[in-house]
Amino acid sequence: MPSLKEVKMKISGVKKTSQITKAMNMVAAAKLRGAQEKMEAFRPYTSKFNEAMSNLSAGANPDQFPLMANRDVKNVELIVVTSDRGLCGSFNANIIKQVEKMMADYEGKGVGVSLVCVGKKGLQLLKKSGKVRKSYTDVMANFQMYNAREIATDVAAQFLEEKIDKVEVVYSEFKSVAVQRAKVAQMLPVQPVVTEGEEATKISGDYIYEPSEEEIMDVLQPLYLNVVCYASMLEVGAGEHAARMTAMDNATNACKDIVSNLTVVYNKARQAAVTNELMDIVGGAEALK
Structure with missing residues (x-):
């Protein structure tokens, strides 16, 4: 004894x-309120942006817009969005598990995979794979739209140079304080957003655009990439604080x-x-x- x-x-x-x-729990709870409000305020904007993109891109000719070009997929790039700090339970591990599963599936089909890590934890856990092309660390604590724009611009340049044929974003979607689930969203090539039921009826029909659809799409497509990237960072930011609060x-x-x-x-x-x-x-x- x-x-x-x-x-x-x-x-x-x-x-x-x-x-x-206990102190860390209280800090995470205070930060969660701000992050959740920011995320929920951006969700309607994302939804309306998707609606506009659906309306414009549904009848667009992919040959006119390089970011909509569908090619044979030989190389895929995954943008992995995780937190910069740990002590949040299995939050980051679930995202990495989804990434590893996707990497195994793609490589099994003979498709090359490269990674862009947003967040320090993703880089630490995936660095040993040797597939990390670029990383953005120490940004998740206080990120802004320009951070998302930098990531989206870099990935779009790789796509336009035909170094990669497809880009997907892997992040954790905020469901509630107790539930965050890994999610995958296609970023490139830009696809018409599929809507069903009442929403499809609501936005269907012919419209006259001023300026032309082509001019609008030239502006909206890069913005769309920024929105997809920024929205995923907001989801992860809120989910990180919720997971840390629960863990603490x-x-x-x-x-x-x-x-x-x-x-x-x-x-x-x-x-x-x-x-x-x-x-x-x-x-x-x-x-x-």
Whole structure:
């Protein structure tokens, strides 16, 4: 049985850890509110942008727009969006697991795969694969639209130079505070957004555009890439804080359980020490008689 001093030190150490995890939980909760509001404010814009792209690109000729060019897929690039920091449970691991599955599927078909890592954790976990073409670290803590534009511009240039034939974004979609799921979205070539039911009826019909559809599409397509990239970063930003809040809450509860168990051990050790001392006193008294 461990000594009283050892058990007491363990209890003290676990209590200090509990204070840290509780503070991190509160910080994550405060950051989550801002990140979630930002993400939810951008979702209607993304939805309307997709609607506009659907209307414009449905009848567009892919030959006129290089970013819509469908080629035989020989090389695929995956944009992997993860967090810069850890301590958020299996949040990043789920994204990486999805990426590894996709890499195995593509390579099984003889398709080359390259990676663009957005976020330090993705780079750390995928660097050993040797397929990382470019990385953007230390951006997820305070990213802006220009960060998404930089990523989208670089990938679009690779696509136009025919170094890659397809681009997909892998990120974690924010469902709720407790649920974040890995999701894949195609970025290039730009595809008409498929709508069904009432939405399809709502946006169907002939429109007269000023300026022409071609001029509008020339402007909207690069913006569309920026929106797709920025939206995925917003989803990951909110999901990271939610996952960290849940992980730190679980850690705090685990610390409480450990302290409770160590307290029982401490009491048993103290009782054993008291019993030994009493036996020594009784033994000494008997020896004096």
